[in-house]
Amino acid sequence: MVKFCFVALALLVACCAVQAAPSYDDVEAAWENFQAHYPQKKDASPQKIAKRKANFIKAHAMIEKHNKIKSVTFQMEHNEFSAMDDDEKKQYNGARPPPHHEGSKFINVDESAVSTRQLPASLDYRTDKCLASVKNQGSCGSCWAFTAITPLEFAQCKKTSTPVVLSEQQLVDCDTSNGGCNGGWYTSAWYYLKNGCAKQSLYTYTATKNTCKYTSAMSAATVSSYGSVISNSPASMQSALQKYGPLAVAITVVNSFYSYKNGVYNDVACDNLGVNHGVVVVGWGSLNGIPYWIARNSWGSSWGSSGYILMQRGVNKCSIEKHPAVIVSVV
The missing domain is CATH 3.90.70.10 (Cysteine proteinases)
Incomplete structure (x- = not known):
């Protein structure tokens, strides 16, 4: 009986873990959908596409984790930034306070x-x-x-x-x-x-x-x-x-x-x-x-x-x- 309960508990924990993280198939589907909205450049190398996909997977995990928290006050989504690395994103900023105002x-x-x-x-x-x-x-x-x-x-x-x-x-x-x-x-x-x-x-x-x-x-x-x-x-x-x-x-x-x-x-x-x-x-x-x-x-x-x-x-x-x-x- 004890062994049965232990196995049942282990299965329950494994099931929750699977539900808590997006599956490989979910990520692949999201990546395909993303590329349909934000196509890769025709001359993009396999290495460049692989890097973009790695950035996307990282963003996908962040977005999924955040949006599943019931107490959050804002939602997140994929957009053109999802496949960018940090240096690329910084190019969209640009506020530089001067050392002295006028x-x-x-x-x-x-x-x-x-x-x-x-x-x-x-x-x-x-x-x-x-x-x-x-x-x-x-x-x-x-x-x-x-x-x-x-x-x-x-x-x-x-x-x-x-x-x-x-x-x-x-x-x-x-x-x-x-x-x-x-x-x-x-x-x-x-x-x-x-x-x-x-x-x-x-x-x-x-x-x-x-x-x-x-x-x-x-x-x-x-x-x-x-x-x-x-x-x-x-x-x-x-x-x-x-x-x-x-x-x-x-x-x-x-x-x-x-x-x-x-x-x-x-x-x-x-x-x-x-x-x-x-x-x-x-x-x-x-x-x-x-x-x-x-x-x-x-x-x-x-x-x-x-x-x-x-x-x-x-x-x-x-x-x-x-x-x-x-x-x-x-x-």
Whole structure:
């Protein structure tokens, strides 16, 4: 009887172990499905494909393990990052804080009295006519340029009541205070854009750094003034969002971020590390009692929730509340 119970227990443990980990067949099916959506390059060598598959299997295990945890507040999924290695993924970041901000050129947006002000439960600019469609920076570390341009597009549209789509490529090619595809910072970009920003249709995006082609005849918007928002003050960020529009912020991207699907992102792995990516906060709200920021990414509309991510609000998640800044006015 004892032997029977032991064998039964062993079979039960083995069964649970099989259910806890994806089978080889499940991984193969997922890999085939992935390749159908993200085909390998025709000239890819067997070694390159094998490396891609190894990266995918690692990502698949992470995603499966995470999504099976009932208590998680966000879900993960496969996307173009699933087959990339760490160095390739880093090319999609690019926030590089300068050693010194622009001093007197950097206006402080003081919203210190906001704690006593009534704020709405939610705000969402995603459907505002002044917010252009989500863009894709590609494998160029130009997130800083996209983070700089979105608030400018919004501010210009609010002034003229006419939507406008502006050029990130101008910043990549022409802004010598930043590093093109090697990274930069949004407030440095705004300082450069005091001399004008081209329409995207006149200066299209290539995801590579080229010779500067900007002329004043291309200009469709000009930054007049911009400001920092009090660091680590969610209420100040909310007030600035209401008053001026979308906020430029810097965050720390870690592995789980690349595979985000939906829900409120709250991975502790990104906390208390240096920032490496720029995104734009376009609103706030709460889901299942968890307060969040709505952050607009620059990895295309197929990433995350139509190009957006909900990030936990009020706890400086991934340093999102550390470096907020906003365009105050345009010429």
